[in-house]
Amino acid sequence: MTVRAPGKINLLFRVGARQPDGYHDVASLYQALSLFEEVTASPADEVSLRFTGPIDGSELPLDESNLCVRAARLLAEATGQDAGVALTVHKRVPIAGGMGGGSADAAATLVACDELWGTGLGRVGLLPLAAQLGADVPFALEGGTAVGTGRGDQLSQALAKGEFHWVLALSDGGLSTPAVYAELDRHRERHARELPEARESVAVDVAALxxxxxxxxxxxxxxxHNDLQAAALNLMPELADVLELGESHGALAGIVSGSGPTCAFLVPTTLASAELQAAFARAGIRALAATGPAPGAKILEAK
Structure with a gap:
């Protein structure tokens, strides 16, 4: 059973004030991209996991700390299954790049195991389990373009007209999401006089919708816009040069996606996409082209 699920970018990301529990309410406008993770699930006595594909997953954990393993075990527990599964993840979405690759893996695992085990929850029944696994997992199930609020997991679809072309500039290193949020809190404290006070409740800008x-x-x-961008640039200043390069070579706009460090550039045409990829290649920066919106987790084949 092979299921694919999309990576994503945040077209807009607003972050509320830090709450007493350490979390922040967010408001995000997500768009799923035609850059897919694929998870193949095969019958087995126990839960196991391995990685293949153009993105090197050799350093990723294979135990309970991996979202795929947690997804399979969560579904088994919720449905009373005692079956195992052998999971193979074909990775195309950059790791720790702010594009939700791990969340896509988890969403694809839920769909694949639901079908393989015949648990019959379907997409609607899987959504509450997805929300337990992380804020981006429900969106990877649904795909398209959506508004996420709360911790990012309260989704409402936002219909998008037409096709948007993106170029994604990748970084050799990753950024820890908790570290970026912590830096945002410090950034807001350091610049409290210049910045507007962070609100507890945030919303997606009407103009973006x-x-x-x-x-x-x-x-x-x-x-x-991305409220996390300043924090990501503080932690990885070289991203400023990437953004400047993209915007000086035909991009309509560039933005750090989510917690970064992947930078997403909106371009007007497929030709502009190819030209921008070439500019990044000349600068020694790996870049990928993608379009959006893309569909959510989808069964490709059953053997």
Whole structure:
């Protein structure tokens, strides 16, 4: 049973004030991209995991700390299954790049195991389990373009018109999401006089929603924003050069995606996409092209 699920970018990301429990409410406008993880699930006595594909997963954990293993065991526990599964993940989404690759793996695992074991929960029944695994997992199940609020897992679909072209500039290193949030808190403290006070409750900007609903690339370029970007740039200053390079070579806009360090560039056409990829290649920066919105977790084949 092979299931694919998409990586994502955050077209807009607002972060509320730090709460007493250490978390932040967020408001995100997600878009799933045509950059897919594939998970193949085969019958087995125990739960096992291995990685293949163009993205090197050799350093990723294979135990309970991996979202795939947790997803399989969570579904088994929720449905009273005692079966195992052998999971093979074909990785295409950068690791620790702010694109939700691990969440896509978990979403694909839920769908694959639900089908393999015949537990029959379907997409609607899997959504509560996905939310237990992480804020980005429900979106990887659903795909498309959506608004995420709360911790990012309270989803409402945002219809997007047309197709958006993206170039993704990858980084050799990763950024820890908790570290980026901690740096955001420090950044806000350091610049408390210059920055507006962070609100506890945040919302997605209307301009960004209108842009995706109308398919207006130029309007979306104007509306794109990420509250985590300043923190990511503080931790990895070289990203500023990547953003400048992209915007000086035909991108309508560039943004650090989520907690980074992947930078996403909105371009007007497929030709512009190819030209920007070439510019990054000349600078020694690996870049990928993708389009959005893409569908959520989907069964590809059953053997």
């Amino acid at each position: 209108q842009a995706v609903r109308s398919g207006d690339r130029e309007a979306l370029a104007e509306a794109m």
